[in-house]
Amino acid sequence: MAEASGNNADRPYRQYLDDVLAAASPGLEEVVNSKAFGHMLSQTAGNLVALHRLGNDALDLVIRNARLAGRSDVTSLHRQLSRNEDKLEMVLESVERLEDELAEERRRNAALVEEAAERDAAAPARPARRTSRSTGAASRSTTGDADQEK
Amino acid sequence: MASMFRDMLRLPATLLEYSNIQLTTPDAVVGATPKDVVWTYRKTTLYRYRSNRRTHPVPILLTFALINRPDIFDLRPGNSFVEFLLAEGFDVYLVDWGYADEEDADTGLEDYALTYLPRAVREVRRSSGAEEITLIGWCIGAALSGMYLSVTPDAPVRNWVPLTMPFDASNSTYEAMLGNEELDTDWLEQHAAYLPGAYVDTVNKLLKPVPNYIGTPLRLFRQVQDGTADKASYQPMAKWVADNPNFAMRAFRQWVTWVYKENRLATGRIRLRGHRVDLSRIQQSILVVTASRDHIAPRDGTLPLLDVLTSPDVDHLDGVGGHIGLMAGSRAKGDIWPRIRDWLEPRSQDRRSD
Numbered sequence: 001m002a003e004a005s006g007n008n009a010d011r012p013y014r015q016y017l018d019d020v021l022a023a024a025s026p027g028l029e030e031v032v033n034s035k036a037f038g039h040m041l042s043q044t045a046g047n048l049v050a051l052h053r054l055g056n057d058a059l060d061l062v063i064r065n066a067r068l069a070g071r072s073d074v075t076s077l078h079r080q081l082s083r084n085e086d087k088l089e090m091v092l093e094s095v096e097r098l099e100d101e102l103a104e105e106r107r108r109n110a111a112l113v114e115e116a117a118e119r120d121a122a123a124p125a126r127p128a129r130r131t132s133r134s135t136g137a138a139s140r141s142t143t144g145d146a147d148q149e150k
Numbered sequence: 151m152a153s154m155f156r157d158m159l160r161l162p163a164t165l166l167e168y169s170n171i172q173l174t175t176p177d178a179v180v181g182a183t184p185k186d187v188v189w190t191y192r193k194t195t196l197y198r199y200r201s202n203r204r205t206h207p208v209p210i211l212l213t214f215a216l217i218n219r220p221d222i223f224d225l226r227p228g229n230s231f232v233e234f235l236l237a238e239g240f241d242v243y244l245v246d247w248g249y250a251d252e253e254d255a256d257t258g259l260e261d262y263a264l265t266y267l268p269r270a271v272r273e274v275r276r277s278s279g280a281e282e283i284t285l286i287g288w289c290i291g292a293a294l295s296g297m298y299l300s301v302t303p304d305a306p307v308r309n310w311v312p313l314t315m316p317f318d319a320s321n322s323t324y325e326a327m328l329g330n331e332e333l334d335t336d337w338l339e340q341h342a343a344y345l346p347g348a349y350v351d352t353v354n355k356l357l358k359p360v361p362n363y364i365g366t367p368l369r370l371f372r373q374v375q376d377g378t379a380d381k382a383s384y385q386p387m388a389k390w391v392a393d394n395p396n397f398a399m400r401a402f403r404q405w406v407t408w409v410y411k412e413n414r415l416a417t418g419r420i421r422l423r424g425h426r427v428d429l430s431r432i433q434q435s436i437l438v439v440t441a442s443r444d445h446i447a448p449r450d451g452t453l454p455l456l457d458v459l460t461s462p463d464v465d466h467l468d469g470v471g472g473h474i475g476l477m478a479g480s481r482a483k484g485d486i487w488p489r490i491r492d493w494l495e496p497r498s499q500d501r502r503s504d
Contacts, residue, residue, distance in 0.1 A: 010157065014372065021368075025360040032356050038326050041353065042333035048349065049342040071252060075343075078253035082192055089191055089269070096276060 168374045171381050175392070178385035181221035183232050185244070189273040193248030194266045196273050199232055205239030208308055208498040209278040211271060212244045213291035216262070216401060217350045219393050220246050222288075222478050226386040231477060234487045240498065241278055245270045250398040255343035257398040259405065260422040263297040268305070275306055282308035284494060288477065289314055289447060290405070293415065299432045301425035309497050310434045311490065314473050316447040318416035318454045319409050323357055323445065328410040335403040345402045347394030357445050383480070416454060429455065435463040437493045439486070441476035442468060465493060
């Protein structure tokens with residue numbers, strides 16, 4: 001109840017403020033859209049960057065003269081670490097590619113073994129030779145995998 | 151008169167609550183959905199969201215802009231696009247570009263589009279076991295994913311969803327602000343490592359000065375006065391808005407010069423590592439999402455993209471809302487998200503079962 005009455009009491013002021021803002025909004029947006037504002041913004045960006053650089057350079061000089069690692073040292077260390085990470089990432093890519101190839105090879109070999117086993121099972125005679133052939137295929141597959149892993 | 155007196159007495163309590171909301175905003179939790187780190191490279195991190203409801207075989211990779219945090223995809227429980235996708239049975243990944251600093255001064259758009267993103271895609275495929283993925287990019291993230299797809303015709307991507315993507319900047323406010331000769335981006339690149347996030351945020355807010363600088367705080371104050379303030383929904387968004395990573399200067403120079411000064415993205419004149427960025431080469435299924443009240447990437451600046459695309463499967467989804475509000479506003483859950491899901495679902499099935 002108190003809130004409702006508060007709202008009612010506020011209403012004219014709120015309405016007045018809303019009207020002022022509604023009137024100001026398009027005008028301000030027009031200003032922002034203008035080329036002159038763009039120029040001012042660009043110059044501000046340039047000044048900020050220049051001030052930032054001057055401040056950083058001065059601070060860095062103080063810190064380095066105190067024989068402490070400054071921001072530029074951290075940055076250069078970070079870049080060296082990044083170079084190492086790049087190399088590691090390339091190794092990872094190669095390892096992953098080899099893993100994929102190995103998995104594919106294994107799948108292919110397993111399919112061949114299965115196929116050979118099915119073929120042998122379908123053939124009624126000469127069980128001894130059938131066993132030998134199937135073992136041979138399996139051992140070939142194992143040898144191939146071991147080579148890949150090396 | 152009595153009610154006015156009562157309001158005056160209530161003013162200290164109102165101010166106390168208002169300042170409490172503002173002061174505790176940095177403590178709000180954003181991006182709360184559980185996720186695991188799948189891969190990291192420099193400052194880029196690939197996350198996979200935990201789920202036991204994955205039913206669609208094509209995973210989704212979310213990419214966001216460089217000037218805000220990707221937490222907007224997972225703003226808060228109950229209003230999270232990630233949460234929605236997980237509930238719909240998608241396998242969801244997110245690439246986070248991290249916070250650029252001085253050491254990232256030489257990171258350019260080609261690094262994001264042709265190194266970080268393809269590697270993230272590779273890791274998504276490896277960890278999910280999927281042959282193809284869906285790429286959803288928002289704002290600059292959409293442009294980066296478009297650049298990647300246009301120079302990588304054999305990319306293992308089945309679907310591409312650019313959300314409110316800046317494309318044709320001619321006659322836009324940004325062109326007026328950034329396209330002038332006073333803004334010497336080459337000089338900036340030589341003398342600074344990054345453009346501070348706070349500066350980028352200020353420029354973005356200046357596009358709508360009254361709503362951003364007066365309207366939002368005033369609305370909150372009135373809601374506190376009326377007892378209708380929703381702290382749980384206000385704080386995550388306010389925290390996200392205030393969290394602005396720096397823009398690596400090389401990437402900034404390229405973005406401003408190519409998109410706003412020379413309008414190269416729309417005219418197909420961007421070259422990344424010698425490859426021309428020609429969006430007409432993208433042959434994935436594409437859903438272009440625009441927002442009717444977008445002032446960052448205006449709808450009229452994105453629509454020409456539809457004339458450029460030559461893919462046989464292109465759809466356009468026009469939603470009501472602003473650049474961010476479209477996907478993260480309170481109405482998104484019941485409007486735009488289900489429409490994106492409806493488009494994605496049939497395109498996220500196993501092709502072998504067709």
